[in-house]
């Protein structure tokens with residue numbers, strides 16, 4: 001699926017992704033500092049949908065969706081190159097993912113974010129109202145006593 005969001009192209013062709021650029025972007029984030037090329041490539045190949053944004057053929061945005069393609073999806077690694085921020089590109093990539101033919105009719109989409117809530121709220125995400133029903137396991141990390 002190729003979508004034109006002038007002046008950008010948004011594409012689900014995973015073989016088009018410039019993983020050198022994506023690795024250096026993701027390695028600079030708070031959620032995957034220093035991530036290896038191997039992990040970036042493995043995470044993409046294990047994802048249901050991988051989305052790139054391009055300007056003049058150059059990579060300028062990325063995201064991926066981890067999903068069973070029937071009921072559930074997790075949106076991850078949303079990134080727009082600094083020089084292209086503030087022009088709606090992240091919003092357009094997320095909308096592209098939400099409307100992707102392989103991901104139609106899911107019951108639930110989830111994500112985690114430290115500070116970009118407004119981006120996701122604009123396309124319909126809400127804070128969880130029942131966090132007591134969600135659990136997380138972080139293998140290898142000791143559980144700290146409650147503060």
Ligand SMILES: CC(C)(COP(=O)(O)OP(=O)(O)OC[C@H]1O[C@@H](n2cnc3c(N)ncnc32)[C@H](O)[C@@H]1OP(=O)(O)O)[C@@H](O)C(=O)NCCC(=O)NCCS
Nearest residue numbers: 078079080085086087088089090091112113115116118119
């Ligand atoms: C967050 C990010 C993807 C946004 O990309 P973008 O193309 O500039 O986003 P958009 O232009 O579509 O902005 C949509 C809305 O998101 C919000 N937003 C964008 N960047 C934000 C940020 N860093 N913090 C908080 N809100 C942000 C704004 O409310 C914006 O709406 P507005 O333009 O009406 O003010 C980009 O800043 C980025 O790659 N940051 C580093 C990686 C990161 O934090 N990714 C998100 C992980 S959850």
